[in-house]
Amino acid sequence: MDIETVASLSSFLAALVLLTAFAMLVQKRIYSLIHLFAWQGLLLSANTAVVGYVAAKHHLYISSLLTLSLKVVLLPYILHVLIHRLKIRKEIETIVNVPMTMLIGLALVIFSYHLTAPVRELSSLVTRSTLAVALATVLIGLLMMITRKHAVTQIIGFLAMENGLFFAATSATYGMPLVVELGVALDILIAAFIFGIFFFHINTAFDSLDVEKMAKLKEVD
Amino acid sequence: MTGGPILTEFLQIMLLLGAAPLFIGWVRTLKCWAQSRDTAGVFQPYRDLARLFTKDVVLAENASWIFRFTPYLVFGTAILAGGIVPMLSTDLPLGLSADVIVLVGLFAISRFFTALAGMDIGTAFGGMGSSREMMVASLAEPAMLMAIFTVSLADKSTSLSHIAEVAFSSQALLKPSLAFAFLAFVLITLAETGRIPVDNPSTHLELTMLHEAMILEYSGRHLALIEWAGMMKLFLFMALGSALFFPWGIDKSGDLSGILLAGGLLTIKLGVAGVVLVLIETGLAKMRLFRLTEFLGSAFLMATLGMLSFFILE
Numbered sequence: 001m002d003i004e005t006v007a008s009l010s011s012f013l014a015a016l017v018l019l020t021a022f023a024m025l026v027q028k029r030i031y032s033l034i035h036l037f038a039w040q041g042l043l044l045s046a047n048t049a050v051v052g053y054v055a056a057k058h059h060l061y062i063s064s065l066l067t068l069s070l071k072v073v074l075l076p077y078i079l080h081v082l083i084h085r086l087k088i089r090k091e092i093e094t095i096v097n098v099p100m101t102m103l104i105g106l107a108l109v110i111f112s113y114h115l116t117a118p119v120r121e122l123s124s125l126v127t128r129s130t131l132a133v134a135l136a137t138v139l140i141g142l143l144m145m146i147t148r149k150h151a152v153t154q155i156i157g158f159l160a161m162e163n164g165l166f167f168a169a170t171s172a173t174y175g176m177p178l179v180v181e182l183g184v185a186l187d188i189l190i191a192a193f194i195f196g197i198f199f200f201h202i203n204t205a206f207d208s209l210d211v212e213k214m215a216k217l218k219e220v221d
Numbered sequence: 222m223t224g225g226p227i228l229t230e231f232l233q234i235m236l237l238l239g240a241a242p243l244f245i246g247w248v249r250t251l252k253c254w255a256q257s258r259d260t261a262g263v264f265q266p267y268r269d270l271a272r273l274f275t276k277d278v279v280l281a282e283n284a285s286w287i288f289r290f291t292p293y294l295v296f297g298t299a300i301l302a303g304g305i306v307p308m309l310s311t312d313l314p315l316g317l318s319a320d321v322i323v324l325v326g327l328f329a330i331s332r333f334f335t336a337l338a339g340m341d342i343g344t345a346f347g348g349m350g351s352s353r354e355m356m357v358a359s360l361a362e363p364a365m366l367m368a369i370f371t372v373s374l375a376d377k378s379t380s381l382s383h384i385a386e387v388a389f390s391s392q393a394l395l396k397p398s399l400a401f402a403f404l405a406f407v408l409i410t411l412a413e414t415g416r417i418p419v420d421n422p423s424t425h426l427e428l429t430m431l432h433e434a435m436i437l438e439y440s441g442r443h444l445a446l447i448e449w450a451g452m453m454k455l456f457l458f459m460a461l462g463s464a465l466f467f468p469w470g471i472d473k474s475g476d477l478s479g480i481l482l483a484g485g486l487l488t489i490k491l492g493v494a495g496v497v498l499v500l501i502e503t504g505l506a507k508m509r510l511f512r513l514t515e516f517l518g519s520a521f522l523m524a525t526l527g528m529l530s531f532f533i534l535e
Binding site: 012014015018019022098099105106109129 | 514530
């Protein structure tokens with residue numbers, strides 16, 4: 001495979017990552033959301049391996065494998081177990097105005113394109129054009145956390161944001177040093193466990209994972 | 222042996238007129254197989270049209286000229302559109318004078334007049350159908366234009382013949398912008414031709430109709446012309462998709478062997494497109510009307526993402 005083909009493959013994977021980000025933004029069912037998250041992880045892992053091939057950096061293969069095991073297998077599994085244990089029956093969630101959310105998402109993509117334009121001029125890496133997509137993925141994850149009301153979906157939005165950050169690191173600098181990546185992976189894993197524990201506490205205290213219900217904490221109305 | 226471009230044009234319009242009912246028949250047959258029902262055969266649409274042509278026209282007393290004129294206009298624009306979309310050859314006299322934006326305009330004119338005719342008689346269902354159709358159109362047309370602009374950007378022209386030639390000769394397979402535009406185009410095709418997640422073409426329940434409600438008052442040859450034009454519209458969208466995204470085999474020079482090859486490849490492409498259409502239709506249920514904004518909104522999203530990824534990634 002020559003470098004041009006590999007670069008276009010990497011752009012294609014980047015486009016697919018962006019597509020999954022948008023799909024997660026508007027998906028209403030929690031289980032489908034987790035599947036989409038796993039798909040995004042898979043695309044990310046494939047992209048990391050492709051970038052590793054282009055840049056001839058072998059530690060990227062390890063971080064690709066790490067992504068595969070953590071974000072495609074382990075985290076979705078933990079989320080599945082969590083939803084099962086918490087007995088979330090009503091898995092369909094209302095989102096504020098889907099077309100509007102999509103338009104805001106589009107605006108975020110344009111914004112991140114303009115924001116990363118100077119970097120694209122300076123950088124000489126093959127993957128420099130995917131930096132805008134990575135930033136857009138981060139911002140869309142943030143948007144997802146804002147527009148959702150259910151705690152579990154907010155966490156999925158947070159994890160999607162982390163996916164975007166990881167993607168940005170791969171496309172801007174051919175990946176962080178392996179030590180840092182191992183640390184981040186461990187952090188995410190620990191975070192997932194802590195979230196799980198918090199969910200159980202929230203659930204027992206409020207009988208719901210709807211964050212709007214937490215307004216009940218106020219002493220006076 | 223070479224035929225003139227005019228002859229190619231003529232051949233193509235004949236193909237459109239002749240093969241559009243056959244394609245609908247193929248889709249219906251496949252659908253019957255998928256639902257393990259008995260089929261009426263792939264030639265049933267021809268028999269339906271022939272039957273309608275022999276029947277008398279029943280006109281409402283207060284029908285104006287719009288109501289009588291619309292079937293001919295709808296039929297005429299469908300034929301004209303058939304002269305623009307390169308199905309067999311890119312060497313089309315009409316293709317030089319009219320680009321893809323004109324094509325969208327032609328579809329819009331025929332839809333506008335159908336909506337007027339729906340309201341002309343003054344029945345409740347006609348007005349309801351017109352209002353629904355216009356709602357779908359107002360969402361589908363921007364998405365359609367956006368998807369087409371994406372393809373035009375990638376191939377640097379809005380002329381369909383030129384797009385087909387450039388897309389045929391370019392070697393790049395993994396173009397994210399074209400992939401997004403294609404996804405958007407599939408969603409728009411379902412909406413524009415009234416297929417299942419948007420509209421049910423075989424419904425008999427007036428309350429759920431979109432397109433059918435508008436033409437409920439038509440009968441005889443008027444209905445035959447409108448139905449035929451509807452079949453041609455589906456055929457045209459499939460041919461348009463083939464010209465924009467899979468232009469393999471479309472002839473450039475206009476000689477007979479090339480046209481025959483293009484015809485054979487078009488048959489295969491349409492056969493496959495029919496299977497995909499039936500898979501989509503049997504896999505999905507008709508959407509609630511007010512969820513259509515989400516459906517067509519995502520078509521617009523895909524088309525815009527295609528355009529953005531052209532600038533960002535290519």
